[in-house]
Amino acid sequence: MANFFRTILRQRPTNLLIKRWETTEKRVIVHDPFDNKPKKNKESYLQVIKIFEGRDQRRRGHVEFIYAALGRMKEFGVHRDLEVYKALIEVLPKGKFIPTNIFQAEFMHYPKQQQCAVDLLEQMENNGVMPDIEMEQMLLNTYGRRGIPLRKYWRMMYWMPKFKNLSPWFLPDKLPDDTLELAKLAIQRITSVDPDTKISIWQTEEIEAALDKTWVVSGQSRLQQLLLAKQPIDEPLVIKGPYNVYLRDQNVTYFTLLGKIRDEEKDNTDWDDVSKIEKPIGIPGFIGKTTLPSIKCTVHEQDDGTVLAICATGSSSRDSLLSWIRLLEKHDNPVLANVPVIFTLIAPATDISLLEKHPTVQDDDNIDRAG
């Protein structure tokens, strides 16, 4: 009895109210039309929307439907598809939500519906989908020019086109599905620092000793070839990686071949003393210096080493990297036959997204010698 009273007293009226509300919530049976679709693609997604539109003249529960549909987009792989977003907006009734007087316009006519459209636009923005002019017309027909979704739309249309092509590395609208093509794009992006870079695609089958039969995308410029040729033979080169480069949401791993850095040239020239301006020779037709060009301070010479080549392989395995070194040697880098190469792989190779068939060795923190 005492327990009963204690319980009654402990209960606060607000809690009771919430309890009631919760119970009523539970009574609503939510039917999720997206759940039972065997094939989850754009076609079936649009089909569900069509069914919803055709089921009821009044389209009751359209806000809930849109929220449910927005939540399922990634599952169907349509979260970057403008057409699908437009189909969802099409679900909203036209004309009904347009304010007809200043009070309606000022005090947010149909707030739930407006918020729903704003959330839809927000999701578009988060996924990097740019609306088009037709969408503006659809929103205008639904909410009128005083609607909050329209303001959101206009803001989006101000900023999104400005950001769309801001990256200096252009990517096609749809990234290729093939990992080789993706790796090519990634290596192109990294090596764009030197326009002279040549990107080669080799098969490890070319090397007889290769265990791992896969592809190698290798980037090396003529400058890097020269830097490699000038490396001291007794000092080992280092393969470092895997590093990640992101092409939108796709991750590609790559490796670098690092060499020694040369000492910086000490320059004690007094740049204020113009009396030391060199006198030009002035023989007609004679240009340039008679000595070899200085190649110090190239873009490839970084603080942690000289980047001599860069690659991504199909398996990212150590064996494929070894094949890469042999392939480099075969293609105009004969010095690699004599220089030792050290592998210092900093992360386990299993994390690598481009993994094709060979689960590679785990002992990557160990240092291994090849060549």
Add this chain to the structure above:
Amino acid sequence: MNIARQLTKLPYQNVRRTFYRKFSVSSITNDSVEATQPKVQEEKFDFEDLKVFERPEKRHAKIEPFMKNVFLSKFNRDLMAYPEILTKDDSTDLDNRIALLEKTFCNKNSTLDDRKNALKQIHMYAATVSVTKHGLAANSTELIRYLEVIAADLDLGQRISDHWVALSALKEGLSEDNYTSVIDELISGNDTISICIKEKLSDRLAQGDFRTAATMNEKGEWRISGEKICINQTGYILLLALTDGSRLKAFLIQPGAEGVLLKDNFVTFHNTPATPLDMATESTLSHTLGINRLYTATLCRSSLQQATQACIDYVRPRFFNGKPLSELSTIRYTIGEAILYTYACESVEYFTAGLLDGYLEPDVELEVAMCRNFIAHHAQRILLKLLAIPGVEKQKDCLRLLENMRSLSLRGENVEDVNSFIALRGVHHASRTMADEVKKIRNPVMNPSFIFKKVLANRHQEKDEPKLDLHLYEHLHPTLKPASDNLEYCVKRMRFVCETLMGRHGLEVASAFTELNRLAEAATEIYVMAAVLSRASRSYCIGVRHAENEMKLAACFVQNSKDSVRKLLLEIVEGEYLNLDHFRVQFGRKVLDSTDSFVEKPTARVFW
């Protein structure tokens, strides 16, 4: 005469100038000491054969370099008197030879052999050789005059100018015995000498820019290996090669020497035996071979004259809209412009030749380079305008004229190379005087009083109104006063601009190419302005036929050039952001550094 005066007069004359001109005492400013310097006469005798005298030369004492000093705003006013090199006898001889040459070269039906024979008969292949060696010992003024006529056949003109220059180089570089042994064959005209200096640009990073090398074998013979650009390969070759890895030396290769392979415009040497020009140092070679720039200017001008003539021949018999085509003012304008620049170039060539012939140890490398660049720069632009008159009607002739001009203006080197040489050489000369000042300008906090004085001293220059205190007009005909003031303005600006340039870049001025280019162009225009003014003044004063035309040409040219020089110099002073160089360089860099397109097509859309 009145018309000339009207034309050359500025539309307004302010009170200060009138006042100054009225009360200035010209005798104080006129430095009469230099003007009356004694003439040095040199006569050389060959004591072995007293019957043949060497040609006497009259030269003034050595003067300071003219255009190099202009970079310091110093102007040798004595040179405003146009040089008169030829004596009456020389002039008569010259006219006789020219008449003989013209007989063949102006005849359209003459064959190449005819022309070559004419050259041989008049000893043109020995023009630069001394009289004791059976030559003509012609000076630069005469050579230019000859070349003008020979340039009717541009190919032959190029060959003979190379030949003349190479002969001078041989004279300086070979020992007396060696020279005597080869000279007889060389002046016969059977085989001319072609000059090969330029090489292909390196296509590999580890290659040197200049690769042709000469090595001495165990027998003590020099052997050449390498590749050179050679447009007109004829018999002998004079080339420049590296010895001991870094020293430059000239070599002469005999016709038919082993290991010489000619393909297209390139000549390859493989272990080819060669005679070294031991006595020619780099500076001598630079001076001697540099004279070829003067001949290039003459050839370029002749090419422009030919194009103008072709245009006139086209226009005269044609009609347009019921009137003669020649009445069209645009056509008259174009031809007039061509004449203006031809006149300017002609003046500056003979002026330079006068400097070469009239003074002891002339330092004219800059002046010679300026002659070449002036016409190479302008002639191409004018030629395109001229060729637009016949349009597509005379396709073949037009293409020939265009190709001639293109190959001449790229002869041996291009305009940018020569421009950077001019500017660097000028800045180098200026830096020797201005080094201390520039150091202080670059360290203002350490030298506050100097900077304060400098600001005060430069206040007129900052306003683009320099004080004109050179009084150049005193050396010209009075009607040329406004024009001479324009020239003076340009000269006075030069020092300030050099100071600004060096103060801004310090030692790195050598790599500020866009600004150096402007400086070179401005200096070139100044030189031409000086030459044009002095020529016109001379002609008018001594009453040469058509002198009034010359006065008008001079006034027009100077007014036009002053504007362009003013703009060029102002752009240098303003710096790379205001003259937009920085942005142009960035555009170029972006395009060269990326394989992607620079901008999208105008039809590209970001959203639909």
